[in-house]
Amino acid sequence: MTEPESIVFVVDDDPSVRRAIKRFIGSVGLQVELFGSAKELLTSELPNVPSCLVLDIRLPGTSGLDLQRHLAEANIKIPIVFITAHGDIPMTVRAMKAGAIEFLPKPFRDQDLLDAVHLALERDRARRQQDSEIAVLRKRFDSLSPREREVVAMVVSGMLNKQIAAQIGTSENTVKAHRSRAMEKMQANSLAELVKMVEGLKVPLPRAS
Amino acid sequence: MDRRATSEIERINQEQLRQAQQDLARVMRVVGMGELAGAIAHEVNQPLTAIVTNGNFCLRRLDAATSNPDELPAVIDELPAAITEIVNDGTRASTVISRIRGLLTKAEPRTTELDVNRIVQDVTFLLRNEFTRNRVFLRRELAADLPHVSGDPVLLQQVLINLIMNAIDATHTSTDGKREILIRSARNSDGVLVQVQDSGPGIKPELADRIFEPFFTTKAESIGMGLSISHSIIESHGSRLWTTPSSAGALFEFTLPTNGAGAS
Numbered sequence: 001m002t003e004p005e006s007i008v009f010v011v012d013d014d015p016s017v018r019r020a021i022k023r024f025i026g027s028v029g030l031q032v033e034l035f036g037s038a039k040e041l042l043t044s045e046l047p048n049v050p051s052c053l054v055l056d057i058r059l060p061g062t063s064g065l066d067l068q069r070h071l072a073e074a075n076i077k078i079p080i081v082f083i084t085a086h087g088d089i090p091m092t093v094r095a096m097k098a099g100a101i102e103f104l105p106k107p108f109r110d111q112d113l114l115d116a117v118h119l120a121l122e123r124d125r126a127r128r129q130q131d132s133e134i135a136v137l138r139k140r141f142d143s144l145s146p147r148e149r150e151v152v153a154m155v156v157s158g159m160l161n162k163q164i165a166a167q168i169g170t171s172e173n174t175v176k177a178h179r180s181r182a183m184e185k186m187q188a189n190s191l192a193e194l195v196k197m198v199e200g201l202k203v204p205l206p207r208a209s
Numbered sequence: 210m211d212r213r214a215t216s217e218i219e220r221i222n223q224e225q226l227r228q229a230q231q232d233l234a235r236v237m238r239v240v241g242m243g244e245l246a247g248a249i250a251h252e253v254n255q256p257l258t259a260i261v262t263n264g265n266f267c268l269r270r271l272d273a274a275t276s277n278p279d280e281l282p283a284v285i286d287e288l289p290a291a292i293t294e295i296v297n298d299g300t301r302a303s304t305v306i307s308r309i310r311g312l313l314t315k316a317e318p319r320t321t322e323l324d325v326n327r328i329v330q331d332v333t334f335l336l337r338n339e340f341t342r343n344r345v346f347l348r349r350e351l352a353a354d355l356p357h358v359s360g361d362p363v364l365l366q367q368v369l370i371n372l373i374m375n376a377i378d379a380t381h382t383s384t385d386g387k388r389e390i391l392i393r394s395a396r397n398s399d400g401v402l403v404q405v406q407d408s409g410p411g412i413k414p415e416l417a418d419r420i421f422e423p424f425f426t427t428k429a430e431s432i433g434m435g436l437s438i439s440h441s442i443i444e445s446h447g448s449r450l451w452t453t454p455s456s457a458g459a460l461f462e463f464t465l466p467t468n469g470a471g472a473s
Contacts, residue, residue: 016297020291023266024265024266110262110265
């Protein structure tokens, strides 16, 4: 069995609604997994592939909105499409502010659900891609020596080699050597590229003087 | 779909119905019609959502089979299960509705002898926070020594809760700013008369004929079932609920027969 390309998780307490959504989303070739409650979802192991959540607001126990908060607190960044039989405006605002992709009143238009699910999967795919790029950069950055990291931070914050040399008490040539070794390790071809990489890593920078 | 699966669905539906019914009964007693509207909406919307989704699935699959005949055997294989679910969910939705109607109007009439003043006191106590929150002054003029009447206390409470909640809503649009509700009980030739009067703007004469119709409402957040249901409940007690033109606000009245007369 090969890893699925992506999965749609559906959480709804109504078995009929769950089965109907699975049948419908499944018919466009997406893999679907069903859960009857927030707890069921939280206690199962979610495969590490692009995925999204189709989530009912009104659930026994933990509500959909509470589940959204739990996931955010646990740093699980799965995009959420809410479905609800009677959503009010404050509820919608709360869900959307917390990053929901869409908020669909039941019964929803089939195309609306498909569009929302595709958008959610696309977002998750992009986010995963970005996360893995950052992980690679992080690994490269971690391979720098403490001095190289210090020099990179200063370079990125806009200091000249001369200023850096003065600040860390060494010669300009030594700074240049640190700098080019760091560029090499980071696989950065230009200063602009290095700046972009370090920005993505959110490295603390010294305040430029 | 095999029979085991169908009977499993049936069992789940029954369970959900029982649950819905219990919830509704509780809600009715405690809060009244507003919550009820939400509960009905939810209970009916779930099967409708499944029906719409399964229906769309069937249409899409038929569409696929039309444009690509190779798909036909697979589609013929898939459709019966989806259609069976549509049928089951349709039945489920209609059962929910008829149970609700049964619950509201003919819910096993537990007719007992009861004291109308006691019911008024119970209900106004239950709603005390509503009066405070809406800054409504409640006056009660309850006649002493009323005869006992026959009726279902839970259903009659629901009628009173509904009339009082409507009255509270009406006082919000009171023209002279006065927020007052008067509940009166008195003896009359039919048995016991109960009146609920508010200090609101009253009922527009052109709407007076329609206010007891199901789904008639002048409020954005209401489904317009409260008065219709209350009317049916009083009718099931062999009596009637009516409104009387009044110089001050809306006046709703109903009578309840004394022991032995009329109650079903």
